[in-house]
Amino acid sequence: MSSALREFFAMGGYGAFVWSSYGLTALLLVGNLVLALRRERRVLRELSMRASVGAEHDAA
Amino acid sequence: MIKTLHKYASPMHFHAVARAWSAPLLWLAAALFLAGLVGGLVLAPADYQQGESFRIIYVHVPSAWLSMFAYLVMAGAGATSLIWRVKLMDAIARAAAPLGASFTALALATGSLWGKPMWGTWWVWDARLTSELLLLLLYLGYMALQSAIDDRRAAARAGAVLAVVGVVNIPIIHYSVEWWSTLHQPATITRLGAPAMATSMLIPLLLMALAFQLLFFALLFIRVRSELLEFEQRASWVREILRQARSR
């Protein structure tokens, strides 16, 4: 690693604090997106299962 | 005017709008994040007192702002739903809560990671930190209420009352640093007069704040879609969407 890059990651000795802040932020933002999309998929699946059961019921 | 409002507040219409807008908002937010990160981590100079550690501001302040903004969205939607009985508003309030909770937790965590090297402590019970922690508890209380009450209408109404009552905490958070002596410093940007920050440091902060804001709306839209589908599961427009989803 070049010294400029090493200096960048060291953040003047505060690297642990700065990078864990940014890491936590990235984790939380991406996690929020994944959770929101997963929830929508689950709702769609559940509702469509319930709807098809209802449809069979109506036909019977 | 009332007619167009009604049209936009219709669950079917809002669902379509939310579906159309979430992806463009996400891409725009991603581009702004990239610009803000380069500006904040590389281009902005180190602070004269805090050195490189001040760069935590670029994630701490936007999440703290959003933690309050999301609450105003939740409480505003709650009040609107209590007064005008708009179903869409219940969906918005329910969608905003987990997002607000996570941004509040992020503001607290990044603040802690900033406080340790600068102040010398992870946590203090001063008015700013305590009122922000109370905000997290309000969000968690709202979410607990939603999952504890089975009837959706009753849950939405109880949650709306809690959200509206808790809105008193928002001015307390904002003005805590002026009304009382706190370890947390007063506002840099949201104060009367010019921001007390060099322009080269300020621009990345505004970029990051905008990125967070757009991401919030994208996430809100995605979550509102699920809420609307559940609220309206008997409506014909939902059946139509389910049919399309199955045939895909």
Add this chain to the structure above:
Amino acid sequence: MTPRRRRMVTIGLLIAGMALATGLILQAFEQNVMYFYSPADIAAGKAPPDRDFRIGGMVVDGSVKRDPESLAVTFVLTDYQHETTVQYTGILPDLFREGQGIVAHGRLDTSGRFTAREVLAKHDENYMPPEVADSLKKAPPGATP
């Protein structure tokens, strides 16, 4: 009154009542909401004499005296009205320096000296690069030549 108006008024009253109650509570507990006392508060006798509390102020330039043998340090805190001398033994935070705000937790002895168990640094709301800070120091804004 239509039901809608009635609900609007109810919510308005709910928020107003909550704000009033919170305001009264905060008023009653003001001493506890205040994170620290200033040297002027201490001079006015507002600080508790026989239990721990926090004091906040600016470290006076040139007042910091370190014991070369140990981690003991004494310094003077000011709020530009009154001054209090603080003694402390331990590691100071990175931001501790003369002319900077700090908050110390400890208690006052009978002679009016404050013995701190903990010292925290308080930073201000200004952010700027070092070069700008240097040039500001040379020519403070609003200074008459």
